[in-house]
Amino acid sequence: MDPFDAAGAVLHYRFEAQATACAFIGSVLAVAGGDGAVRLCAVDGSSKKISLHDGAILSMASNAKGDALYTAGDDGNLKRLGADGAISDIHTGRKWVDCVSCSQRGHVAWSCGKTIYLAKEGEEPVEITAPSSVSALAFSPDGKWLGAAVYGGALLISPNKPETTKFLEWKGSHVAIGFSTDGRFCVTAMLENSLHIWKIATPEKHGNMGGYPAKPVSFDWMADGRSMLTAGADVLVTWPFTGSDGPIGQNAAVFEGGVGIVRSVRARPSSRQVLIGYAAGGVALFDRKDDSYGYIAEADGSPVIDVRFSPDGRMAGFIRENGTAGLLDMGKP
């Protein structure tokens, strides 16, 4: 899709609360708010507000089946919002629920401070205590690991055998976590404006990717898995994942275009296109096929904290911190 045409087709939303997270449920963009509500934005331009938490939603994830959202609140609750509109309480406690993540194989994990809860959807969770408060949770695409970004490294937990854990060590505070598409590498973002990577099978093989002017808290892999896209710089920085050691010992490539720091990145499924959200509020579409590039939403001064594609790659969405959001039907990838 040509960025110029795309820009004209974006549906814009403006909500009365700060946006904190977003996720797709089918072709509907769900936007979580600092007021505890989720707004469901549909492709017809309508939006529906559902109040869930007494306080802010700190994190949100949609399940693999695409029939439910999990919302983590600073009221101490984790809630499940079904596509049918049913709301259920999954967890009630006194401490904030900081993070939530869903696996491709039907697991859901959430954390309150140092305590990680891991469950098959609909079942009772097991509890795992992390060495420090958890900053982020993510499952590997192959479902083999649940990763938690903590102080001093990444804690990996086997979802099927939670007593099996692995600690990937690197000094410092880790604030975001993800896995390569083949599940062989774990990557974290750090407080020191860098990324760290471990080869999970041989964690003594690891490397630091530094030099970012801002925290590269957002990163994703191209659909073919051959490169990792990273935010945190005023250019799009990509790292190769072609050799047996991934980017360890390799150099990054950079793609210029856009103004200011990249705040969020996401690769489109079954495609070579990339959505880039900027700290200044602009959103750009970049196509690696011909390196074409263009803004689909203009900068409005508020950081684009997340950019997303629907699982089928048809819909694109973005949210800004100030409570604005955009939704775009790009057609089949």
Place this chain on the structure above:
Amino acid sequence: MTISNEKTPITVLTGYLGAGKTTLLNRILTENHGKKYAVIVNEFGEIGIDNDLVVDADEEIFEMNNGCICCTVRGDLIRILAGLMKRTRDFDGILVETTGLADPGPVAQTFFVDEDIAAKTKLDAIITVVDAKHLFLEIDRAPEAQEQIAFADIVVLNKIDTVSDDDLRTVEARIRRINPTCRIERAERCNVPIDHLLGQNAFALDRILDDDADFLQKDFDDHDGHDHEHCDHDHGKCDHDHADHDHGHLDASRHDDHVSSFSFMTRDKIDPEKFFPWIQMIGQEFGIDMLRMKGILDIKDDNRRYVAQAVHMMLEGDFQREWREGEDRYSRIVFIGRNLPRDIIEDGFMKTRVTA
């Protein structure tokens, strides 16, 4: 809707268990000021905080992976502040209560290190609550209490009704010796007017050493009559002629002090090409023991005051307002730290003066 770009002010409350932190906290929260505060309390805190929005913190101290061992931050605070910033802004400020033995360094450094936190919040002031009687009896044996005073912008000297006037003056002099730049608020049951505590902007560069005018006068005037306590010590030499100096200094160092302070002044211009490398070097070399540094400098060929501050190795500085017509132009720099080598720092600072 509009989302305010105003930074949310953060006030840090430190002090020993029993000094009156919770009393002060409740006073701030219940006073009729029409403002709402989010409160971050530590898990060992005294119970009974009278507020809607109370968050438990774990005081997780994180070292940065940058080779600097004094670069420590409060990891839990980064997480909680980021979370609070996501809420619909239903509060005007945030109060952070630390445990009795907490080192305020990592709390203060969190605001320097984390750019996301720095973009949305600002450290308003560090308030240390001390029990006058307890302090009088225990301070020499309590390095944590000395460090909490060292970091303070405001010391609430509480329970003054439990000590005599003489003892009170002794305690105040002791506080001054640790931290000559803090403001001391005498109190019984923490009855300090709230506007003396909140909205202080104590870390704003344009407020650095703002309350310093009296001190300055005293410093220059006292110079001749000062007893130069450090000459009593075994520094190995005491042969420099104080009369030759065109600068004053208040010496607060004593060997039984865990934390002490000293300041240097000069009416000579400061050479930026000498000063900036030197202060960087001091930060590198002595950052771990340098708790706070504050300075106002009269830089050569510039009509504006240069203002600098540091918490450990974290240095920041900028040119501020112009010197006023007829204003007494001088440079003054204050160091508060653990066993800092006064002679070396003094010698280095004096060498940053413009030489004719």
